[in-house]
Amino acid sequence: MTVAPDDSRQSSTPYTAMRGVLESLDDTVPGKFEISKQGIVHDMMSPGRPHVFTAGLIGRRLERVMPEGIWAVAGEPDVEDEPEGIMRRPDVMVIALDEMEGEGxxxxxxxxxxxxxVSQSNPDNDWVGKMREYPLMGVPVYAVFDPRTGTGAVMSDIHATPDGPRYATRKDFVYGEDVTVADWTISTEGLPRYAG
Incomplete structure (x- = not known):
């Protein structure tokens, strides 16, 4: 579900108003909140076991092949581009250890x-919204794993288009194949699927 920003607040930008709303809802409303260019995105269902297990497996598999000083971090904090008015919370972030220091x-x-x-309750958030916004935010590689279908894709090579920055390269995969995320290749064998 996406909620459009409330433009009635004159003292702040729509983005800071939405950020304030999310802070007031923190720990009181179930689900996951993010801010997209279209407004607040609320994934009403908290991630279930297959979702969390998939993120955990991907992170562990990446950390086994990445060099010391590069981490695959799950969960919080957010990734925020305030000038663009976007705040996202990737399931797994690949980031240098040095970049983890500090607050916020x-x-x-x-x-x-x-x-x-991919979330069962809001797949377009990952396949459409984030596909459009991660290159705009400057995230060089975006990988999507979809337990609904046992497929996924890795996007890279940001380039300019008339509609803004987009990924120029897309490599699709099916579960069971090896997949390369940035510079590291992992197996997708045994990743869980959503039931029914």
């Missing part, structure tokens, strides 16, 4: 890759 949200331009596990 991560600068999206410090990420090596953002990885999303």
């Amino acid at each position: 949200s991560f600068d999206p331009r410090t990420l090596i890759a953002a990885i999303e596990v």
Whole structure:
């Protein structure tokens, strides 16, 4: 579900108003909140076991092949591009350890890759919204794993288009194949699927 910003607040930008709304809802409303160019995105269902398990497996598999000093981090904090008015929370972020120091949200331009596990309740958020916004935020590699279909894609090579920055390269995969995210190749064998 996407909620449009309330433009009635004159003292703040629509983005800061939405950020304030999210802070007031913190820990009181179930689900996951993000801010897209279209407004607040609320994934009403908290991630279930297959979603969390997939993110965990991907992170662990990446960390086994990445060099010391590069991490695959799950969960919070957010990745925020305030000038663009976007705040996202990737399921897994590939980032250098040095970039993890400090407080607050991560600068999206410090990420090596953002990885999303498609939500059962809001798949367009990952396949459409984030596909459009991650290149705008400067995230160089975006990987999508879809437990609904047992497929996914890795996008890279940001380039300018009349509609704004987009990924020029897309490599699709099916579960069971090896997949390369940034510079590291992992197996997708045994990743869980959503039931029914």
